[in-house]
Structures are given as structure tokens and as C-alpha cells.
Amino acid sequence: xxxxxxxxxxxxxxxxxxxxxxxxxxxxxxxxxxxxxxxxxxxxxxxxxxxxxxxxxxxxxxxxxxxxxxxxxxxxxxxxxxxxxxxxxxxxxxxxxxxxxxxxxxxxxxxxxxxxxxxxxxxxxxxxxxxxxxxxxxxxxxxxxxxxxxxxxxxxxxxxxxxxxxxxxxxxxxxxxxxxxxxxxxxxxxxxxxxxxxxxxxxxxxxxxxxxxxxxxxxxxxxxxxxxxxxxxxxxxxxxxxxxxxxxxxxxxxxxxxxxxxxxxxxxxxxxxxxxxxxxxxxxxxxxxxxxxxxxxxxxxxxxxxxxxxxxxxxxxxxxxxxxxxxxxxxxxxxxxxxxxxxxxxxxxxxxxxxxxxxxxxxxxxxxx
Amino acid sequence: xxxxxxxxxxxxxxxxxxxxxxxxxxxxxxxxxxxxxxxxxxxxxxxxxxxxxxxxxxxxxxxxxxxxxxxxxxxxxxxxxxxxxxxxxxxxxxxxxxxxxxxxxxxxxxxxxxxxxxxxxxxxxxxxxxxxxxxxxxxxxxxxxxxxxxxxxxxxxxxxxxxxxxxxxxxxxxxxxxxxxxxxxxxxxxxxxxxxxxxxxxxxxxxxxxxxxxxxxxxxxxxxxxxxxxxxxxxxxxxxxxxxxxxxxxxxxxxxxxxxxxxxxxxxxxxxxxxxxxxxxxxxxxxxxxxxxxxxxxxxxxxxxxxxxxxxxxxxxxxxxxxxxxxxxxxxxxxxxxxxxxxxxxxxxxxxxxxxxxxxxxxxxxxxxxxxxxxx
Numbered sequence: 001x002x003x004x005x006x007x008x009x010x011x012x013x014x015x016x017x018x019x020x021x022x023x024x025x026x027x028x029x030x031x032x033x034x035x036x037x038x039x040x041x042x043x044x045x046x047x048x049x050x051x052x053x054x055x056x057x058x059x060x061x062x063x064x065x066x067x068x069x070x071x072x073x074x075x076x077x078x079x080x081x082x083x084x085x086x087x088x089x090x091x092x093x094x095x096x097x098x099x100x101x102x103x104x105x106x107x108x109x110x111x112x113x114x115x116x117x118x119x120x121x122x123x124x125x126x127x128x129x130x131x132x133x134x135x136x137x138x139x140x141x142x143x144x145x146x147x148x149x150x151x152x153x154x155x156x157x158x159x160x161x162x163x164x165x166x167x168x169x170x171x172x173x174x175x176x177x178x179x180x181x182x183x184x185x186x187x188x189x190x191x192x193x194x195x196x197x198x199x200x201x202x203x204x205x206x207x208x209x210x211x212x213x214x215x216x217x218x219x220x221x222x223x224x225x226x227x228x229x230x231x232x233x234x235x236x237x238x239x240x241x242x243x244x245x246x247x248x249x250x251x252x253x254x255x256x257x258x259x260x261x262x263x264x265x266x267x268x269x270x271x272x273x274x275x276x277x278x279x280x281x282x283x284x285x286x287x288x289x290x291x292x293x294x295x296x297x298x299x300x301x302x303x304x305x306x307x308x309x310x311x312x313x314x315x316x317x318x319x320x321x322x323x324x325x326x327x328x329x330x331x332x333x334x335x336x337x338x339x340x341x342x343x344x345x346x347x348x349x350x351x352x353x354x355x356x357x358x359x360x361x362x363x364x365x366x367x368x369x
Numbered sequence: 370x371x372x373x374x375x376x377x378x379x380x381x382x383x384x385x386x387x388x389x390x391x392x393x394x395x396x397x398x399x400x401x402x403x404x405x406x407x408x409x410x411x412x413x414x415x416x417x418x419x420x421x422x423x424x425x426x427x428x429x430x431x432x433x434x435x436x437x438x439x440x441x442x443x444x445x446x447x448x449x450x451x452x453x454x455x456x457x458x459x460x461x462x463x464x465x466x467x468x469x470x471x472x473x474x475x476x477x478x479x480x481x482x483x484x485x486x487x488x489x490x491x492x493x494x495x496x497x498x499x500x501x502x503x504x505x506x507x508x509x510x511x512x513x514x515x516x517x518x519x520x521x522x523x524x525x526x527x528x529x530x531x532x533x534x535x536x537x538x539x540x541x542x543x544x545x546x547x548x549x550x551x552x553x554x555x556x557x558x559x560x561x562x563x564x565x566x567x568x569x570x571x572x573x574x575x576x577x578x579x580x581x582x583x584x585x586x587x588x589x590x591x592x593x594x595x596x597x598x599x600x601x602x603x604x605x606x607x608x609x610x611x612x613x614x615x616x617x618x619x620x621x622x623x624x625x626x627x628x629x630x631x632x633x634x635x636x637x638x639x640x641x642x643x644x645x646x647x648x649x650x651x652x653x654x655x656x657x658x659x660x661x662x663x664x665x666x667x668x669x670x671x672x673x674x675x676x677x678x679x680x681x682x683x684x685x686x687x688x689x690x691x692x693x694x695x696x697x698x699x700x701x702x703x704x705x706x707x708x709x710x711x712x713x714x715x716x717x718x719x720x721x722x723x724x725x726x727x728x729x730x731x732x733x734x735x736x737x738x739x740x741x742x743x744x745x
Binding site: 032033034035072252255258261262263268269270274275278279280281282284285286290291292293294295297308 | 639646660
């Protein structure tokens with residue numbers, strides 16, 4: 001993988017994510033008790049041996065910058081290669097929408113990298129993959145471009161690009177639709193191709209008025225290239241709506257998903273290190289089917305929930321089907337159900353709050369209820 | 370380069386033979402503690418939190434894992450320019466090589482390291498005690514007393530005093546008048562914590578004298594402190610009244626872990642005085658649908674499908690369905706399979722307790738399963 005330069009695109013649209021993504025990029029959303037969504041892309045890169053990684057920054061970049069800093073926690077703070085931040089193009093130069101203008105503005109990062117291939121991935125997907133296998137597949141296929149896809153296991157909402165393939169894995173059709181059906185082949189917006197191919201697509205598309213890398217760059221010109229598709233058979237979650245976010249977090253309560261995502265000895269998911277003490281369960285604690293991060297202190301009842309670092313659950317409090325982000329405080333006798341609490345939320349004594357499974361109630365950052 | 374006011378020196382070379390099976394492969398300071406820490410995290414974190422950012426760690430017994438753990442010191446924010454952590458194992462000189470033959474000898478052999486850093490004061494610590502303490506206050510007291518040596522002391526019950534080095538002090542000034550090493554008839558209940566602040570020129574003079582003395586055992590408590598007292602030097606005590614535990618035995622190590630499980634633990638691991646530690650990349654732990662956890666401390670990466678009560682569980686541990694762990698300490702990546710029973714035990718790293726097997730100790734006779742062992 002020494003011949004590959006990685007680019008993680010952090011410009012996923014966040015319109016379906018309501019309050020959670022109001023001040024942070026989708027990729028900076030806290031995930032599974034300890035992580036942020038972007039950790040998966042970065043860890044996949046480094047675990048696969050891609051040591052030179054560019055991060056295409058989103059509009060709201062503070063949360064991302066604060067999280068990643070030098071990249072040390074992902075072993076990306078290197079003397080040679082390592083992490084490079086790729087800031088967005090200045091709007092005064094270009095009022096176009098879409099990610100293509102920013103890729104174009106940073107094209108020299110890939111071109112001057114001395115690497116042979118570009119691995120361009122979207123940072124809003126949660127999965128654990130070995131990109132070495134994608135590179136091997138790409139070389140064997142003799143294609144110009146390899147894209148990674150997942151066979152969808154249930155109907156899903158949101159703009160999705162799906163593909164049709166011939167039996168030997170060559171892409172025969174590419175189309176965008178709103179929502180996908182079970183069994184469709186959804187692309188994960190992750191592509192591997194030689195640097196010159198990448199540069200050619202970006203340059204020629206942008207200079208002809210293109211806006212979106214996938215739609216304008218790949219789909220509109222799919223006839224010009226031989227495109228192969230690599231199937232990722234493992235777990236994939238795309239964080240593009242509040243419901244998807246809620247579901248993906250709760251999928252981690254399934255021990256199979258938890259083990260596949262986090263417990264592969266050669267492919268750990270790294271994140272920013274914080275020094276928190278192990279979870280302290282007190283005499284009155286009652287916890288079932290939950291993920292609990294370090295620094296929590298539990299005196300009450302917790303079921304089917306994900307608790308981030310430093311959450312407190314008081315005596316007689318009940319937490320059910322909830323996602324509680326860092327430092328939430330559920331005081332004695334309070335009760336929360338089907339809820340997502342952003343950081344530092346305080347639910348005072350004996351208050352009850354409830355959402356529904358398909359539309360979890362969201363409490364915004366630093367709120368006191 | 371910025372001046373070093375106080376240099377920390379941590380004695381981490383001890384074998385810890387009383388910890389038996391737990392120190393078969395690692396030095397005592399590298400023994401795990403409290404769900405995610407190792408014993409040496411405590412003195413190192415205390416140093417960093419007290420503003421001492423240059424720390425020498427003297428190693429000798431089975432040092433590989435300890436060296437590997439300390440690394441460049443980044444876990445404690447000690448990978449600093451012109452500072453940080455210095456690992457000091459015994460080394461060869463022109464006339465050959467010596468092991469560290471005592472606490473004072475270990476420091477004596479590293480006088481060149483101390484000279485190089487040229488501090489005003491040298492703080493000497495043991496690498497095998499559990500406590501949180503602000504050494505900067507002790508340093509202030511050392512300066513205020515215009516002392517040659519300040520020794521950290523701790524009040525112990527009279528009946529336990531014979532196990533310690535006892536300081537007899539002037540009640541008003543705290544000046545030490547007499548030192549009794551493990552006395553049968555203690556004259557005081559102030560025990561030495563093995564924490565010393567020396568004014569550097571004074572320390573150097575005594576270490577050089579002691580180094581030349583062939584009849585000395587080269588131990589601070591046995592040789593140097595009595596000699597200093599004899600010479601009329603200014604030795605002061607600094608009383609510490611927080612939680613302090615020597616975890617040199619299986620029972621005390623077990624007890625110190627159990628102390629963390631109280632509703633209000635005797636010392637705060639969660640407060641402002643952080644204990645830093647090397648953090649592995651592991652997800653939050655998972656408690657299964659039939660899991661029961663009470664009065665427990667559980668670290669990241671653990672998977673609890675059975676019952677855990679009054680126990681400390683490290684990262685990556687698996688407790689199977691119907692398994693029951695009580696009053697125990699379980700080190701990283703140990704597996705307790707379905708239906709197994711563990712009570713009053715310390716299970717070292719990578720142990721496997723097979724399905725339905727039993728490991729049962731009792732208070733005063735804690736069962737210890739050594740690293741990598743398979744039971745049942």
C-alpha cells in the first residue's frame with residue numbers, strides 16, 4: 001500500500017441530520033460511545049498501510065481539527081508522509097456547490113505525492129475494511145477505476161448511488177436514486193484509481209462546469225472508463241440521517257457487529273485518547289444490553305443504550321434505548337427513553353423525556369431540562 | 370535550556386517477589402492496577418500533576434515490558450523537548466558493570482544523570498505505591514524549613530508500625546530526631562512512605578561518601594538516613610493524610626483494588642488529579658442482555674454476558690453467560706467462559722477459565738492464576 005495516497009472526503013451533506021449536525025460535520029459526530037465517525041476512515045487507511053492521508057475539511061471544521069490535531073492517535077503524525085489537511089477552496093474564487101471544486105483546489109496533493117494510486121473515500125461511512133484487498137482486486141481486474149459497494153440488506157432512505165455489474169464485476173450501469181431497495185448494490189463513495197486517472201477526471205469535469213465528483217465526474221463519464229466493483233461483505237452504516245445515526249449506534253449493541261467493527265486484532269479503530277477511569281458501577285446499578293464508555297458512573301438502570309465517556313446515571317434513574325453523549329448527567333429518578341442527548345446535557349431529578357423508535361427525541365448540546 | 374528546579378527519580382527496579390506469580394514476567398511497577406492502570410502510573414502522574422516534567426525511571430528487574438510501556442513518555446505528556454522521561458537501567462563503565470545493589474546505590478550510579486540536569490532538588494520515589502499526592506507542597510515545605518532532606522510520612526496504626534521505617538519527630542517543627550527501621554517497640558506511628566526530597570549538593574555529598582563505604586548496604590533507610598541524622602543534618606517530615614497503599618503483597622494489591630469499589634472511594638481517580646496511562650484502542654465495554662454488574666469497575670473492550678459483582682475488570686476481558694465473578698481482579702484479555710465461577714481471586718493477563726470451572730479463594734488467601742494459564 002506504499003504506492004497509495006489516501007484522501008478522506010469530509011464534505012457529506014448533513015441536511016437530514018437535524019440538530020446533531022448543526023454545528024459539526026457529519027464525520028465529527030460522536031459514535032458508539034467513544035469514537036467519531038471519521039475514525040473509521042482514518043483507521044481503515046492506516047490499518048491497510050496507507051501512510052499518506054489527506055483530509056478534505058468540511059465547512060464546520062473546528063470539531064474535526066480539535067479531534068484529529070496532529071493525527072498522532074492514528075499514528076499519522078509522521079516525519080515523512082502522514083496527515084495533510086486539505087482546506088476548502090475559497091468561496092470568492094468559486095461559488096459552485098459540491099465537493100469537486102475542493103478536490104480540484106487540492107489536486108496537487110495527490111499529483112505531487114509520488115504515489116501511483118489514489119484511494120478516495122467518503123468519511124461518513126462506518127465500516128472496517130482492509131483496503132489492501134481492494135488494491136489487489138483492482139490490479140487483477142485491469143480496470144481504470146475500482147469502486148467499493150455493499151449489497152443493501154434492507155430498504156433505506158436518502159440519496160444513494162447504485163450500480164449494476166456484469167458477472168465478472170465490471171460496472172455496467174450507475175444511477176442515483178432517492179432511497180434504495182433491499183438487494184441493490186449501493187456504492188460507498190470509495191474509489192481506487194491511478195493518480196493520473198483521478199487528476200484527469202477531476203480536471204476535465206471541473207473545467208467543464210462539474211460540481212459533484214460522483215455524479216459529474218464518475219457517472220456522467222462512466223462510458224469512458226472501465227469500472228470494476230469490489231463488494232465489501234461486512235457491516236456498513238452510512239450516517240446520513242438522524243434515524244440512520246440512531247440505528248447505526250444501536251447496531252453496535254449486537255455483539256457480532258461490535259466484534260467486527262472494533263475487536264479485529266490487526267484492524268483496531270483508533271480515536272483521540274482521553275484519560276478516563278474505567279466505568280464505576282455502584283451497588284444499585286442495573287445494566288442490560290448496553291455499551292458503556294470509560295469515565296461513566298452508574299447508579300441507576302440502563303437498557304439498550306450507548307453511554308459516552310463521563311456520563312452519570314443517578315440512583316433510581318432509568319435510561320432506555322438512549323444515546324447519551326459525553327458528560328450527560330441523568331440525575332436521580334429521571335427517566336429517558338428513545339432519546340439522543342448531545343454533549344453535557346443535564347436531565348434534572350425526576351424529569352421524564354421520551355421519543356419514539358423511528359424519531360428519537362434530540363436534546364441539544366449543554367441543555368438543562 | 371530551561372532550568373530544572375526539581376528532578377524526579379523513580380525507583381522501579383524491584384522484583385516484587387512477594388507478588389509471586391504476578392511478577393514472573395514483569396517488574397512490580399508494571400503490574401496492572403485499577404482496571405486500566407499500572408502501578409507506576411501513579412508516581413509518574415503525580416510528578417506530572419505536581420509540575421515535575423523531568424523524570425528518571427530506574428529499572429533493573431525484567432525491564433522489557435516496563436520499558437515498552439513507558440516508551441517516550443507520551444502517555445504522561447512527557448515526550449517533551451528538553452525534558453520528559455529518562456529510562457535508567459544499570460550500565461557498564463570503564464571498570465566493569467554493577468547491578469543496582471540498593472536504593473542509594475541506584476541513585477549513586479546515576480549521579481552523572483543528575484549532574485547533567487543540575488536541579489536544585491531531587492525527588493526520590495518508589496515505583497510501587499498507590500496514592501495521589503501533590504509533591505509541590507512537599508517541596509514548598511522543604512524550602513520553608515531550609516531542610517537538607519524532607520521525608521514523606523504517613524500515620525499508621527501502632528500495631529502495624531513494626532512493618533515500616535518509623536520517624537520520630539519533634540511535634541512542633543516536624544524535624545526528625547530519630548529513625549527506627551522496622552522497630553519492635555516503635556516510638557512513633559509516623560511511617561516513611563519512601564518519598565524523599567533532597568537538596569542536590571547535600572545528596573551528592575552523602576551518595577559519594579556512601580558509595581566509597583564498602584560496609585554499607587547502600588540503602589536510604591538503612592544507611593544514609595541514620596548517618597545524616599547522626600551528623601546533625603536538617604531532616605524534616607512531611608505528613609501526608611490521604612490514601613496511601615504499599616501494594617507489595619498479593620493481599621494488599623487485592624485490597625487496594627477493592628478499595629476502589631466503595632460507593633465513595635477513598636481516593637478520587639475521576640477528579641482533577643488525573644492518573645494518566647497508556648490507552649489502548651478499544652471500544653466501550655458491552656454488557657449483555659443477561660449481564661449483572663454491581664459495585665464493579667469495568668474497562669473498555671470488556672464483554673460481560675454473565676455476572677460481575679464487587680470486582681475490577683480490565684480491558685478486553687470476556688465473562689461468559691452464566692459465569693460469576695465476585696471479589697476479584699481480572700487483568701486484560703482474560704477469558705472466563707460460560708458458567709465458570711471466580712471468587713476472591715486475581716487472574717493475570719490472558720488467563721482462560723474454562724466453562725464451569727471454579728477458582729475460589731477467600732479473604733486472606735486470595736487465589737492467583739499466573740499469566741497465560743488455562744484452568745479447568
